[in-house]
Amino acid sequence: MRILVCVKRVPLTGGKMVLTADEQALETRHLGFTISPHEECGVEEAVRLVEAHGGEVTVLTLGPPEAEEQVRDSLANGGDRGVHLVTDGSEWDPQATAAAIVEAVRTEEADGGGFDLVVFGNESADSGNYQVGIRVAYALGRPVATGVKGLSVADGRARCEQEVPGGRDVYDLPLPAVVSVLEGINLPRYPSVPAKLRARSKPVASSTPERPAARLEKLRLVVPPGQGKQAEILGNGAGAAPRVVELMREIGVA
Amino acid sequence: MAVLALVEPSEELSFQALALARDLGGPLHALAFDDSELGAYGVETVHVAELEAYAPAAWAACLQGLIDKLQPTAVVAAGTNRGNEVLSHLAARLDLPFAANCIAVGDDGAVTRVRWGGSLLEEARIHADMKIVSVAPHMVEATTVNGGSAVVEQMDVAVDEADLVARVVEHTETPSAGVSLSEAKVVVSGGRGVGSADGFGILEELAGLLNAAVGCSRVVTMAGWRPHTDQVGQTGTKVAPDLYIACGISGATQHIAGCKGAKKILAINSDAEAAIFAHADYAVVGDLAEVVPAITAELRKARS
Ligand SMILES: Cc1cc2nc3c(=O)[nH]c(=O)nc-3n(C[C@H](O)[C@H](O)[C@H](O)COP(=O)(O)OP(=O)(O)OC[C@H]3O[C@@H](n4cnc5c(N)ncnc54)[C@H](O)[C@@H]3O)c2cc1C
Ligand SMILES: Nc1ncnc2c1ncn2[C@@H]1O[C@H](COP(=O)(O)O)[C@@H](O)[C@H]1O
Numbered sequence: 105m106r107i108l109v110c111v112k113r114v115p116l117t118g119g120k121m122v123l124t125a126d127e128q129a130l131e132t133r134h135l136g137f138t139i140s141p142h143e144e145c146g147v148e149e150a151v152r153l154v155e156a157h158g159g160e161v162t163v164l165t166l167g168p169p170e171a172e173e174q175v176r177d178s179l180a181n182g183g184d185r186g187v188h189l190v191t192d193g194s195e196w197d198p199q200a201t202a203a204a205i206v207e208a209v210r211t212e213e214a215d216g217g218g219f220d221l222v223v224f225g226n227e228s229a230d231s232g233n234y235q236v237g238i239r240v241a242y243a244l245g246r247p248v249a250t251g252v253k254g255l256s257v258a259d260g261r262a263r264c265e266q267e268v269p270g271g272r273d274v275y276d277l278p279l280p281a282v283v284s285v286l287e288g289i290n291l292p293r294y295p296s297v298p299a300k301l302r303a304r305s306k307p308v309a310s311s312t313p314e315r316p317a318a319r320l321e322k323l324r325l326v327v328p329p330g331q332g333k334q335a336e337i338l339g340n341g342a343g344a345a346p347r348v349v350e351l352m353r354e355i356g357v358a
Numbered sequence: 359m360a361v362l363a364l365v366e367p368s369e370e371l372s373f374q375a376l377a378l379a380r381d382l383g384g385p386l387h388a389l390a391f392d393d394s395e396l397g398a399y400g401v402e403t404v405h406v407a408e409l410e411a412y413a414p415a416a417w418a419a420c421l422q423g424l425i426d427k428l429q430p431t432a433v434v435a436a437g438t439n440r441g442n443e444v445l446s447h448l449a450a451r452l453d454l455p456f457a458a459n460c461i462a463v464g465d466d467g468a469v470t471r472v473r474w475g476g477s478l479l480e481e482a483r484i485h486a487d488m489k490i491v492s493v494a495p496h497m498v499e500a501t502t503v504n505g506g507s508a509v510v511e512q513m514d515v516a517v518d519e520a521d522l523v524a525r526v527v528e529h530t531e532t533p534s535a536g537v538s539l540s541e542a543k544v545v546v547s548g549g550r551g552v553g554s555a556d557g558f559g560i561l562e563e564l565a566g567l568l569n570a571a572v573g574c575s576r577v578v579t580m581a582g583w584r585p586h587t588d589q590v591g592q593t594g595t596k597v598a599p600d601l602y603i604a605c606g607i608s609g610a611t612q613h614i615a616g617c618k619g620a621k622k623i624l625a626i627n628s629d630a631e632a633a634i635f636a637h638a639d640y641a642v643v644g645d646l647a648e649v650v651p652a653i654t655a656e657l658r659k660a661r662s
Contacts, residue, residue: 119609119633121478123638141576141593151387151464156566199455227458229592229612231473231480232639234492235446235457243452247524250414251439274528279398287593288586289580319485326470331619335625341644347629348624349639349656355622357544357568357601358657 105159105257107150108187108212109223110205110237111143111169111178114230120331125326139174141287142225144181148292149255149285150223151182157257160184160218162212166204168193172308179303180295187212187310197318198231202239204313209244221262224284226251233320242281248276248282253289359383360428363401364435364444365390366422371436373399373500375493379434380503382463387428388419388508397502397507407513413525415439417449417515423461423513426450429486435446437492445490454486459494472497475592475615496598496619537571539588546597547573547590547617550645551606551627555583560564560650567657573597573617577605591616605646626650 115135122131135143137264163178166189175186188202196204211254216289222244226238234250241248254265254272264275264283277283295303338347352358363373363379365388380400386400396404421433421444432447435441449456462470467484470493473601484491539545541550546565546629548558549604558572565572566650574583590597592612598619605626607613614637617623626646635641642649 117474117477117611119611121474121611144554163373197455199453220406232475233456233458234442235449235456238443238446239450240413242447245532249524250443254509264368268439269527270534271529271531272525274530275524276527277524290577291586317485320457321483321485323481323483325473326481328476328479332636332638335623335638337643338624339642341642342648344642344649345642345652345656346638348642348653349660351567351624352601352657353660355601358660 105153105157105160105220107153107221107223107250108162108209108218108219109143109146109150109178109183110164111139111174111225112228112230113137113139113167113174114228118247121327123325123327127326129229129325137170137173139178140225140229141226141348142227142285144292145287145289146223146225147178147181147183148290152220152290152355153255153257155182158221160201162187164205164208166196166313167190167191167200175308176303177295179306181293182299182301183293183303183306185306188308188310189246190310190312191315195231195318195322196315196316197320198233198235199239199319200316202236202243203316205236205240206243208311209240218280221257222246222277222280225286226286237282237284244282246280246282247277248284249277250284252283252285255283255285255289266293360385360387360430362421362424362428362430362433362497363388364417364433364441365394365396365404366436366440367394369390369436369438370500371438371495374498375434375436375441376401377501378460378493378498379432379465382432382434386433387430388426389424393510394457395508396500400503400506401508401513402577403509403613405511405539406515407515409515409517411526412440413469413517413522414443414447415521415524417444418451419517419521420449420513420515423449425488432489435492437494441492442524445492449490452468454488454490455484457484457494458491458492460491461494463489474611476594476613477611497591518603527646528657535609537569539571539573539595539597540589542597542599544568544570544601544603544653545573545590545597545617545620546603546604546605547575547607548578549575549607549613550577552578552583553606558584558648558655560647564603564650564657567654570599573611574651575613604634604638605650607634608632
């Protein structure tokens, strides 16, 4: 099987959201970077499928030069090769992102053969547009299932399970197909030191697509109210227990 | 100029979407799949489509049929899994922008939408004549109008085979076990500070006394101490209990995104500087391995 997984570099924000002075982005000077847990699980799922059926996992990102770090992290977790669509770090709206990914898929497929599966996170960690995977599926003319929490492939079909209130819904898609997955579909592995070293020498192809004008245009970011409360201290250590129980009674839960 | 809304079967969040849709002005039309009474929510015409199984592309095709007829200024749905999925299909079919999880829609395509699972807001502009938006859950009130009654029209649905390729072909019921995390009145939640899978024993004991559900942070699920179904947060479950007790959880924004719907948050943390205290209503500074059993003992004492 040939599988493509799309991952997006995002800042690993800590206990609060801090914006840059121009309110266009998060202040990331003191932050590390990562990808969405959904996407981590997407990489893991693709690697497991290839371990079971043979084949190759390609990891793609659209992002600034530094996003190569996230591609390499994914290669350390079992990906075979990377595709880096390099940007200047400015925001790409979901339509532009999808169009660039579609372009890259076409190029990759012309060179190396078709992808049986293109895997997305259900939503990106930062912008949460819930749509890039579906747009890519339409452009490629392939069926798509979202919110996937269980995936198995047999006889040229993908069985996709979704959690819904009270149970699971099942979709049965003919390959090639597109899926977007949720954290919890698997428990991703931690990369070993040798795997990290090997990832350094895996191939990553890069190209620089043109950014079209945004049709969903970010104007400014705002930190919602509620951040920066001051908790009332009920006490220290075990001695606080009576006050806690009193509080539970006041709230009506004890 | 009309506004078109998608109403999902037995989905309360659709009523919140209708409230936002009504505020956009113009006759409100709804696409629905059963004959629920929507007049009270300000809907003038309900277009009822009958489909055998859920198929997102088929739902989008139904919306498309109504758009051709009504030429609406906006298409609105709840920011649920299905709402966001169907509107993404619609936007892809029409090659139009789609703004997911909005909390406000203004003039000229101005929207305010949530990012990072609600930890950040974005003011954005949709560049298109017809605005496609979903409404972030629990951010808009589901208000009703007096004496509204809706005209119901059965839709003639002729779905293309291609739009049924991805459809629900099977549904399995999972028997529910214990108090559900998303509906519990109290959640006792543990983070890295709990130390191990066994460490959750004292949280389970307290939860048992309070008829509470046990939750956890992502560090805990990644360590394999608890299943992902217990994870609270941006990529886990969103909870809204009367009381959320966070034990040994630092208060990362992605965790808070899942518990800020709680009426009250009590944080137990050994670090007096922990970020969780800036999101909590009440704090106990101390070792949870001592504080939690002490609360359990105190509760038992108070009850006997
Ligand atoms: C896109 C994205 C999505 C994410 N989604 C989620 C999500 O859904 N849910 C989630 O939880 N996280 C999520 N995370 C991870 C999140 O950023 C944090 O890493 C995680 O929440 C931290 O878990 P923690 O608080 O248990 O651990 P830590 O941050 O390590 O905090 C442990 C805390 O325990 C305290 N402590 C230690 N020992 C004791 C003791 N004996 N008694 C009392 N206190 C003690 C410490 O003082 C510390 O505050 C996400 C991250 C990203 C990037
Ligand atoms: N810049 C990007 N690079 C690679 N993949 C992306 C990018 N943006 C979004 N995606 C993929 O599309 C999914 C859905 O994103 P979104 O529609 O923004 O919520 C993400 O989880 C990723 O798998």
